Amino acid sequence: MKVLVTSDSHGRANLLEQIVDREQADYVIHCGDFCTEKEKLPNVKMSVVRGNCDFEQVAQEEEVTLAGYHFFVTHGHRHQVKSNLLPLSLIAQDRGSDIVCFGHSHFPFCEQDGKKLFLNPGSIVDPRGYTVPTYAIVNLGEERTVDVTYFQPNGSKVPSLGGSFVL
Template sequence: MRVLVISDSHGEDRLLNRIVEQADCDHVIHCGDFCTDTDRLPDRSLTVVRGNCDWELVPEEQIWEGAGRRFFVTHGHRYQVNTSLMSIKYKGKEAEADIVCFGHSHFPLCEQSENMLFLNPGSITAPRGFPEPTYAVVELKRNGDIRVTYYNPNGKVVSRLGGSYSLA
């Protein structure tokens, strides 16, 4: 199963929809700050949360399950992700998540800690502290392994990000 994880599109719904088409995934997770009306979001299997810049009434947090994995999805601003992952780690544990997806910082991050994978796809419009816009594709393998690949909006692999992970 392939899951597109994207965040901080900040009103660029055409770019968002183009990326969703080119990524050709089974499910889409948007970690907030989509900054457009929800009817302009991709017409796909979609989990979306509200970011600090969104006006639409969508959930602040969501749980999504696919291929035997539990995803906790939030924007991240309520967990101070710009300074530390500690608060979001506690929330991930509480949610019994395998994968914690968040945005807000506009900085791509993928790291495993305490048998959870923490994934920030970066921003497709305005990266901060990283030289190019990014999004991530999570491949959930039948054997339980997880492969995360980052791309720029043109679909080119950003090879210095992502990797393969095994969670118990």
């Protein structure tokens, strides 16, 4: 199963739509700070959470199970993600999450901790601490394998990010 994970699009609904159209993912996760009306978000199977810059009333956090993997989705501003991942790790443990998706820092991050994967897709418009804007594609495989690939909004692969993981 192919999952598009994005965050921090900050009002660039047209750019988000272009990425969604190009990737043709089975499911889309937006980790907040979409900063536009909900109606302007792509009309696809999607989880979207509220970031610190969002004005629309959507959930602060969401849980979804895709291909047998339990995802916890949050923006991250309420969990100090710019400092450390301990608060998210405790939530993931408590909720039985396999993959934790978050945004807020605009910095792409993908790391396994035990049987959990922590994933920040970065920002598609305003990278911070990284050279290019990014989003992530997560391929959920059998045998608990997860492949993560990062891309720039123009579709160019970012080979230095992502990897293959066994959860």
